[in-house]
Amino acid sequence: MxxxxxxxxxxxxxxxxxxxxxxxxxxxxxxxxxxxxxxxxxxxxxxxxxxxxxxxxxxxxxxxxxxxxxxxxxxxxxxxxxxxxxxxxxxxxxxxxxxxxxxxxxxxxxxxxxxxxxxxxxxxxxxxxxxxxxxxxxxxxxxxxxxxxxxxxxxxxxxxxxxxxxxxxxxxxxxxxxxxxxxxxGSGTWVEMRVPTGMNDESTLAPVLAALRRAFPDVYAKSHPSGFGVAVDLIVTVAVRGSGGRAARERASAARAYLLNRLSVCARSGGPRRPRRSSAS
CATH class of the missing domain: 3.40.980.10 (MoaB/Mog-like domain)
Structure with missing residues (x-):
């Protein structure tokens, strides 16, 4: 609840x-x-x-x-x-x-x-x-x-x-x-992580986020555009509410790992550069 x-x-x-x-x-x-x-x-x-x-x-x-x-x-x-x-x-x-x-x-x-x-x-x-x-x-x-x-x-x-x-x-x-x-x-704990994607175009990132949401329907994932250009590195917020802090962190970490894997696949297939390590808050 x-x-x-x-x-x-x-x-x-x-x-x-x-x-x-x-x-x-x-x-x-x-x-x-x-x-x-x-x-x-x-x-x-x-x-x-x-x-x-x-x-x-x-x-x-x-x-x-x-x-x-x-x-x-x-x-x-x-x-x-x-x-x-x-x-x-x-x-x-x-x-x-x-x-x-x-x-x-x-x-x-x-x-x-x-x-x-x-x-x-x-x-x-x-x-x-x-x-x-x-x-x-x-x-x-x-x-x-x-x-x-x-x-x-x-x-x-x-x-x-x-x-x-x-x-x-x-x-x-x-x-x-x-x-x-x-x-x-019993509201649970809110855990939020920020993931640099290595992408600079939300339209390119959209299919990756769609796959993430299908795999983790309970996880909130949102990109934060800051403009266009080769220097732009889109950040994705991955967040989840769990019954306990540990469960929430584990679920968010799993979603982050899935996202990073999909981004790496895109990079190997000729997409944008490989993303840097993400951070949690």
């Missing part, structure tokens, strides 16, 4: 091209390594209705985990939790635990001389209003806490949009929870 995961980025700055969404890219890699399978990556505007629709979609399509980024701050356009609450049929209420986290962060910032007043004004208190049944997650860098709640089988993690804050909060609070969920689901 796989831990199906849905990633949702919230923010108009992404949609209009002002900001590059590096959060989704980073999260996809981290969650895949933890055993999750990314079903979909979406981005919506700062509207509760749009956010709620994506939350409902994640649940309707059988996701186990939903991770949102952005929209947790003190300004009026920060409405991610409002959208989540609406979708899950919850009310937004002032969380004492969240308020305590926010008070402590502003106290520290004031002591460091980074803000002039640590008092919680209405905008700051807004960040402590969470859907009922939500656990606030400490933000070690910023002021807005993250949030964790369950809606049926769906585990929802709401994280800040600032990349440094998102990564720190993920490492401390989300990573161990997703790892535990992945183990409980």
């Amino acid at each position: 796989r831990l199906h995961t849905y990633l949702l980025t919230v923010g108009r700055e992404i949609l209009v091209g002002r900001t590059l969404d590096t959060n989704a890219h980073w999260l996809a890699g981290e969650i895949t390594r933890l055993g999750g399978t990314i079903l979909k990556i979406s981005c919506v505007d700062d509207h509760p209705q749009a956010i709620g629709a994506e939350v409902r979609s994640a649940r309707r399509h059988g996701s186990d985990v939903l991770v949102t980024t952005g929209g947790l701050g003190p300004t009026p356009d920060d409405v991610t939790l409002e959208g989540i609450a609406s979708a899950a049929g919850r009310r937004l209420r002032l969380s004492r635990a969240a308020r305590t986290l926010i008070e402590e962060r502003y106290r520290v910032l004031h002591a460091q001389g980074r803000i002039s007043d640590p008092a919680l004004n209405p905008a700051r208190l807004k960040m402590a209003r969470l859907p009922t049944g939500t656990t606030p997650l400490p933000n070690p860098i910023g002021t807005a806490p993250g949030a964790y709640l369950t809606w049926g089988r769906l585990h929802i993690f709401a994280l800040p949009g600032v990349p440094a804050e998102m990564k720190a909060l993920f490492a401390h609070e989300v990573n161990p929870r997703i790892e535990a969920l992945s183990c409980a689901a």
